[in-house]
Amino acid sequence: MTEQHIPGMVAAIIAAHASTFAPEGNRLPAQPTPVATSQDPVYLAALQACSALGFIAIDAQCLAQAWQNQSQRTGLFDAAHWPDAPQDFGLAGADPQLAFPQCPRALGLYGVLPSAEWVGRMARAGVPTVQLRFKSDDQNAIRNEVAAAVQAVQGTKALLFINDHWQAAIDAGAYGIHVGQEDLDALQGAQLNAIHASGLRLGVSTHGYAEMVRAHAVQPSYIALGAVFPTTLKKMETAPQGVARLQAYVRLMQQYPLVAIGGIAAEQFPAILATGVGSVAVVRALVNAPEPEAAAHHLLACMR
Numbered sequence: 001m002t003e004q005h006i007p008g009m010v011a012a013i014i015a016a017h018a019s020t021f022a023p024e025g026n027r028l029p030a031q032p033t034p035v036a037t038s039q040d041p042v043y044l045a046a047l048q049a050c051s052a053l054g055f056i057a058i059d060a061q062c063l064a065q066a067w068q069n070q071s072q073r074t075g076l077f078d079a080a081h082w083p084d085a086p087q088d089f090g091l092a093g094a095d096p097q098l099a100f101p102q103c104p105r106a107l108g109l110y111g112v113l114p115s116a117e118w119v120g121r122m123a124r125a126g127v128p129t130v131q132l133r134f135k136s137d138d139q140n141a142i143r144n145e146v147a148a149a150v151q152a153v154q155g156t157k158a159l160l161f162i163n164d165h166w167q168a169a170i171d172a173g174a175y176g177i178h179v180g181q182e183d184l185d186a187l188q189g190a191q192l193n194a195i196h197a198s199g200l201r202l203g204v205s206t207h208g209y210a211e212m213v214r215a216h217a218v219q220p221s222y223i224a225l226g227a228v229f230p231t232t233l234k235k236m237e238t239a240p241q242g243v244a245r246l247q248a249y250v251r252l253m254q255q256y257p258l259v260a261i262g263g264i265a266a267e268q269f270p271a272i273l274a275t276g277v278g279s280v281a282v283v284r285a286l287v288n289a290p291e292p293e294a295a296a297h298h299l300l301a302c303m304r
């Protein structure tokens with residue numbers, strides 16, 4: 001492949017994947033082609049094509065590198081084969097010594113909840129995985145709420161993750177911690193080591209290819225993928241990813257337990273579960289339901 005083949009390769013990738021990633025009527029806007037970090041013709045073609053298909057700069061760069069690696073590994077350029085091999089994304093070779101402790105591969109219905117009271121309610125309703133997402137800057141209130149959430153799941157089978165407040169989670173003996181990309185940015189190496197040494201599980205939020213690669217660098221216990229659909233619960237920096245991208249992420253990230261999150265209600269469960277993701281996280285589908293326990297039972301039935 002040489003430079004003169006690039007326009008044809010761009011067109012071939014778009015033709016093969018537009019119906020999946022940029023279908024008529026449900027298309028993310030085309031993105032400007034970002035700076036190239038390789039002059040390989042496959043890389044350059046994939047960078048243009050993935051940008052045209054609506055992938056943001058860091059994800060288009062990540063995909064282009066993977067497409068270049070795939071072509072070099074297989075010895076051919078196949079426009080129809082969307083990259084999905086972990087080694088082409090630099091995702092192979094997890095180190096069991098450095099990895100965070102394992103959690104179940106299928107975390108099932110995952111309730112992300114605003115208070116210890118909600119955590120207890122949903123744990124008692126049979127939700128297998130719960131998270132305390134308590135937003136506060138008051139350290140005393142945080143410590144009390146985290147300790148109360150740990151108490152609230154006693155006697156149930158629920159696994160309790162604490163969002164953001166990792167030190168309080170360690171001190172209270174929660175099952176695990178959930179952090180986002182900004183939380184990871186703020187964590188110093190020694191703090192990440194402290195979480196690792198505590199033996200708690202670690203879940204990490206991701207919103208696309210580049211963030212999945214970044215999350216892999218810390219080898220968390222699970223990876224969350226979202227927002228799949230629009231959500232009013234949280235201001236997202238990235239567009240809703242949609243089910244087609246979720247499917248591609250699940251194919252690539254099979255080595256991790258995966259959680260889908262964002263804008264998911266009962267009607268979306270069949271499409272989400274068909275991707276092979278082992279867990280579906282919801283906030284409003286539980287918290288805003290007129291009868292939250294009944295909603296939990298219905299969503300648990302949807303999981304089956």
Ligand SMILES: Cc1ncc(COP(=O)(O)OP(=O)(O)O)c(N)n1
Pocket residue numbers: 110112131133163164178179180181183203205224225226234259261281
């Ligand atoms: C299961 C799960 N996935 C994603 C998030 C979002 O975490 P984060 O990006 O850190 O945002 P905040 O929840 O802290 O606003 C989550 N909490 N749980």
Ligand SMILES: Cc1ncsc1CCOP(=O)(O)O
Pocket residue numbers: 112226227230231232233234261262263264281282283284285
């Ligand atoms: C916390 C969070 N992170 C990504 S989407 C989201 C909110 C999900 O809430 P809902 O299930 O109500 O859309």
Ligand SMILES: [Mg+2]
Pocket residue numbers: 163164178179180183
């Ligand atoms: Mg957070």
